[in-house]
Amino acid sequence: MPYRQLHVWVEGYYDALLFIRVVRPLLESRYDWIEIVEYAGRSPVWRQGYLGNIRSTRDAGYIYVTDLNAAPCVTAKKADIRGGMSQIQVERVLVVVPEIEAWYLAGLDVEHSARLGIGELVATGHITKEEFTRLRPRGFNSNREFMLELLDCFSVEAARAKNASFDYFCRNFLPAEAQRHRPLVRSR
Numbered sequence: 109m110p111y112r113q114l115h116v117w118v119e120g121y122y123d124a125l126l127f128i129r130v131v132r133p134l135l136e137s138r139y140d141w142i143e144i145v146e147y148a149g150r151s152p153v154w155r156q157g158y159l160g161n162i163r164s165t166r167d168a169g170y171i172y173v174t175d176l177n178a179a180p181c182v183t184a185k186k187a188d189i190r191g192g193m194s195q196i197q198v199e200r201v202l203v204v205v206p207e208i209e210a211w212y213l214a215g216l217d218v219e220h221s222a223r224l225g226i227g228e229l230v231a232t233g234h235i236t237k238e239e240f241t242r243l244r245p246r247g248f249n250s251n252r253e254f255m256l257e258l259l260d261c262f263s264v265e266a267a268r269a270k271n272a273s274f275d276y277f278c279r280n281f282l283p284a285e286a287q288r289h290r291p292l293v294r295s296r
Contacts, residue, residue: 113168114139120148123208129259134286175207205273209240214271215262232271
């Protein structure tokens with residue numbers, strides 16, 4: 109059986125944190141080696157070169173993760189990425205709607221929402237960084253501290269139900285066995 113690699117490109121630290129704690133365990137059954145790579149601040153030349161290296165390596169794949177931010181739609185965001193990286197395969201681009209903070213809150217189930225004093229969020233497709241900060245309970249001194257708590261009680265099933273882009277990710281990038289079990293991911 110070949111040695112399979114996956115390179116997950118994420119924008120920055122908070123994206124990497126979620127992918128390391130939640131996503132990597134869901135992908136480990138399919139890959140022998142998973143690297144989470146932060147690309148914010150990297151030059152276009154570095155990105156193109158790194159992508160070329162991945163594409164030339166046998167049994168290596170990638171997922172390029174980006175926030176929707178101000179793009180009008182997912183298709184436009186993918187076209188924008190493709191415009192800056194001509195070798196990228198748009199089907200390997202995952203657009204988080206609207207920003208990674210929405211995924212953090214999507215993983216909050218009813219029980220943990222109540223424990224944290226946050227009203228139940230039915231959907232998180234509208235959660236921006238600013239809204240995330242506004243929703244942060246007073247007991248947390250920073251967004252980082254709040255995010256770490258959210259990762260400790262992250263429910264994949266809740267996230268799939270509350271955020272369409274997270275559900276898209278699960279359906280299109282996770283192995284079948286990870287989709288069936290829909291585990292409550294707990295780390296630490």
